[in-house]
Amino acid sequence: MRVREVMTGDLFTVAASEVVGEAARKMIERWVGSAVVDRGTSDPLGIITERDILELVGRGGDARAGYVADHLAPGSIRAAPEWTLERAAEAMIAGGFRHLIVLDEDRPVGIVSIKDIVGAWTKGRVRRLIGIQIREAMNRDLLNIGRDETLRHAARQMVEHGAGAAIVESLRPKAAPGIITDRDVLKMVASGQDPDEERVGDHLSPSMTFSAPDWSLKQAAEAMTSGGFQHVVVVDGSGTVGIISMLDIVRRWLD
Amino acid sequence: MKFPASNERPERMMSGVVRGTVAAMTMSALRQVTTGLGLVEQTPPDAILKERAFALIVRKPRLAFFLARRQVAVVELAHWVYGAGGGAAFALLPRSFLDKQWAGPAYGLATWAVFELSIAPVLGLEQATKFRPVERLMFAMDHLLYGVILAGDSQWVMPEQPRRTGGSPGRRHAGA
Numbered sequence: 001m002r003v004r005e006v007m008t009g010d011l012f013t014v015a016a017s018e019v020v021g022e023a024a025r026k027m028i029e030r031w032v033g034s035a036v037v038d039r040g041t042s043d044p045l046g047i048i049t050e051r052d053i054l055e056l057v058g059r060g061g062d063a064r065a066g067y068v069a070d071h072l073a074p075g076s077i078r079a080a081p082e083w084t085l086e087r088a089a090e091a092m093i094a095g096g097f098r099h100l101i102v103l104d105e106d107r108p109v110g111i112v113s114i115k116d117i118v119g120a121w122t123k124g125r126v127r128r129l130i131g132i133q134i135r136e137a138m139n140r141d142l143l144n145i146g147r148d149e150t151l152r153h154a155a156r157q158m159v160e161h162g163a164g165a166a167i168v169e170s171l172r173p174k175a176a177p178g179i180i181t182d183r184d185v186l187k188m189v190a191s192g193q194d195p196d197e198e199r200v201g202d203h204l205s206p207s208m209t210f211s212a213p214d215w216s217l218k219q220a221a222e223a224m225t226s227g228g229f230q231h232v233v234v235v236d237g238s239g240t241v242g243i244i245s246m247l248d249i250v251r252r253w254l255d
Numbered sequence: 256m257k258f259p260a261s262n263e264r265p266e267r268m269m270s271g272v273v274r275g276t277v278a279a280m281t282m283s284a285l286r287q288v289t290t291g292l293g294l295v296e297q298t299p300p301d302a303i304l305k306e307r308a309f310a311l312i313v314r315k316p317r318l319a320f321f322l323a324r325r326q327v328a329v330v331e332l333a334h335w336v337y338g339a340g341g342g343a344a345f346a347l348l349p350r351s352f353l354d355k356q357w358a359g360p361a362y363g364l365a366t367w368a369v370f371e372l373s374i375a376p377v378l379g380l381e382q383a384t385k386f387r388p389v390e391r392l393m394f395a396m397d398h399l400l401y402g403v404i405l406a407g408d409s410q411w412v413m414p415e416q417p418r419r420t421g422g423s424p425g426r427r428h429a430g431a
Contacts, residue, residue, distance in 0.1 A: 212324075
């Protein structure tokens with residue numbers, strides 16, 4: 001299957017001169033995790049993602065004052081329409097991206113996300129994942145953050161750990177934990193709130209679910225694409241044992 | 256073919272539920288052994304939970320959390336409920352079938368066949384695609400055990416019939 005078959009052709013663009021907070025607000029309005037950046041030059045393309053905004057906050061920046069041009073995703077984030085999904089997935093894994101701009105002879109024609117790729121794979125080649133358990137792909141190195149910590153602290157921890165999400169334990173023992181993700185930080189930025197004042201417990205991700213470590217990876221992939229989740233928290237009788245993201249699934253898939 | 260009268264059904268179904276539950280519990284005990292010996296890799300209810308149930312609970316995180324943490328108990332309970340339902344259905348079968356000594360074993364094997372031939376392939380379980388003769392034989396055996404225990408001597412579903420005093424098994428109720 002080729003990138004052109006799964007990409008989104010409707011490009012969402014923000015100006016390079018725009019304030020990050022305003023760009024974040026537009027991304028939330030459009031319910032997208034990235035925006036193509038028009039730099040107004042002959043080489044106009046860059047991209048800004050949830051991850052870049054998390055890094056801005058985590059490194060102490062002010063989203064209400066910073067400009068999009070200064071916070072573009074680093075590295076090569078481009079794909080061609082004729083690339084196979086495997087090649088696009090490999091590029092994402094190598095760069096740690098979840099989105100690639102699709103260029104047809106230097107002309108932007110779409111954007112492909114990791115969700116598009118996993119969604120296509122779960123529809124077409126799902127059997128490949130049936131015999132694989134979630135434990136084989138999950139991340140066991142958990143980042144735990146207290147509910148009373150500030151969002152600035154949470155963002156800094158996530159950036160330092162290279163994590164897209166952190167576990168937030170419940171107030172009650174044995175109750176379900178929550179998570180906070182780069183998406184939740186994006187929402188906070190979009191609403192103009194101060195990350196030094198806002199508490200993690202008030203910004204938990206509403207969009208998450210749980211699985212056991214021995215459930216099939218196929219189920220996790222289907223759940224993420226149908227439920228719109230970026231992460232699934234893995235629990236067993238002893239408590240939280242891991243977390244799995246779409247990048248983890250794709251990495252295991254390519255293995 | 257004579258099905259039970261409507262006024263008999265509730266009592267017979269209740270007996271069927273009780274016997275079906277006990278039979279399923281006995282199956283569970285046998286599966287502890289066959290799984291422990293490595294003859295069975297994954298039981299059918301286990302496979303359904305691990306390979307298919309997520310789609311149903313993905314938008315219910317509290318339920319997903321509960322199932323993920325307590326899956327051993329949940330799988331057993333689900334199996335017992337399925338066994339109880341099978342017992343209730345057995346109790347409503349025609350008397351001419353229940354009259355046979357092989358009715359219970361045949362019913363048990365039929366419930367296994369339903370899983371192998373319809374549930375597993377329809378749900379796309381891995382078990383439907385793997386060559387696993389030993390595991391299939393173990394499943395056939397434990398379903399056979401289910402049927403034997405469920406049926407007993409079949410008198411419980413035909414309380415108005417006189418108990419057998421002799422003669423060939425197939426002619427127990429020839430005069431009924």
